[in-house]
Amino acid sequence: MTVGYELISKDGAARRGRLTTAHGTIETPAFMPVGTAATVKCMLPDSVKATGAEILLGNTYHLMLRPGAERVEKLGGLHRFMNWSGPILTDSGGFQVMSLSKLRKISEQGVTFQSHVDGKSHELTPESSMKIQHQLDSNITMCFDECTPFPVEKKDAAESMRLSMRWAQRSRDAFVDRDGYGLFGIVQGSVFEDLRHESIEALTKIGFDGYAVGGLAVGEGQEAMFSTLDFTTPSMPEDKPRYLMGVGKPDDLVGAVERGIDMFDCVLPTRCGRTGQAFTRRGTVNIRNARHAEDPRPLDPGCACPCCRDYSRAYLHHLFKTGEVLGLMLLTWHNLAYFQEVMAGLRSAIEGGRLKEHAAAFRTEQALGDIEPL
Structure with missing residues (x-):
């Protein structure tokens, strides 16, 4: 071996x-x-x-x-x-x-x-x-x-x-x-x-x-x-x-x-992505909820993935409401990208000897919950 x-x-x-x-x-x-x-x-x-x-x-x-x-x-x-x-x-x-x-x-x-x-x-x-x-x-x-x-x-x-x-x-x-x-x-x-x-x-x-x-x-x-x-x-x-x-x-x-x-x-990032649930810095978001129907903002403003970079919450909501496969693809991509970002942040924090502070900041941001509706 x-x-x-x-x-x-x-x-x-x-x-x-x-x-x-x-x-x-x-x-x-x-x-x-x-x-x-x-x-x-x-x-x-x-x-x-x-x-x-x-x-x-x-x-x-x-x-x-x-x-x-x-x-x-x-x-x-x-x-x-x-x-x-x-x-x-x-x-x-x-x-x-x-x-x-x-x-x-x-x-x-x-x-x-x-x-x-x-x-x-x-x-x-x-x-x-x-x-x-x-x-x-x-x-x-x-x-x-x-x-x-x-x-x-x-x-x-x-x-x-x-x-x-x-x-x-x-x-x-x-x-x-x-x-x-x-x-x-x-x-x-x-x-x-x-x-x-x-x-x-x-x-x-x-x-x-x-x-x-x-x-x-x-x-x-x-x-x-x-x-x-x-x-x-x-x-x-x-x-x-x-x-x-x-x-x-x-x-x-x-x-x-x-x-x-x-x-x-x-399986959570992919399975949840296919059902309209996104993992973000501020907790989970159900893109099917009506509050997103006219929201022009990105799913997670701090994320650089194609889902967040190129599409609005309103569009993602529309895709899931109409059963379009693109919605499943975009939320799956975002969730996987977010999980990889979490891991990259942990690697960097360990290397820098600041994991305790990093983990505390992560939990504080998660506890905030999703951004306020427009």
Whole structure:
């Protein structure tokens, strides 16, 4: 495993780093737009790159079903298939399988499940997940794990975590080492401190290129998520990147960076963009609201993205009211650009030793709420 990580500077628990892969470098803290089925919805790859994104996320579960890992491999791998030359991280499929609770069966070997597409039966194991992610040509492969649901009894969380640790060893054994590619382990244990520490110990004994925190953002709430990070990240390896899976809103990102997280992914900026919700410096804006119908001002005056630079709130409101696809595209672009701006601001603040002040200013501006109606 040869993905490189350089820790450049720290400010408290927060870290400024650089991750190097065969397909390019990622400046951290970093946010990864989600391209589940080999596309970031409503965006061209060049548009995604223009927002500042350096790495995308794809998904093993969805891509193994459609179009199939063998086909992607035959067509030159995921980078060529989706026309994205930068790094790609692939989720192992564990989270998606967890969501199929009525359609799957878990055993020591792996998970058998019915496809949500056509009902056919499939099996995912640590070995097959590693093979599929290899066929996709993923730069960062994730271990196959069971994403523990919430709420959960401690006994069940312990059993789930220990199964994931056994699967982590099998994932490592099946992973094919090559230059510029790496494998991340996933820390489980729900909200239980001793289980999280047990998981970290097991994973570091195996040895990975990076370590993710899984099993959060599954309904526990921000307070519980942050308290779990408070006792989890200090025990994670200092010289490896730390990835919080499936998180989150802008204030989640800031709080998690303050607690030592380096990488994030979440569907929120794209999903919300398609439903008319925009993330801005002054909180969220629902562009469908009637107050925007005659507003000539930009969505976010401080944003330089095409949505804010070239179009008014009134026009965006019109696009959503008439069901025009351009509205979805513009708000998705803005949300992704804003998330990248949040990350760039955090990187700069950490480097300058002023993260505390930066985070306080961020929260103050968010609390102001949207600009007053005309």
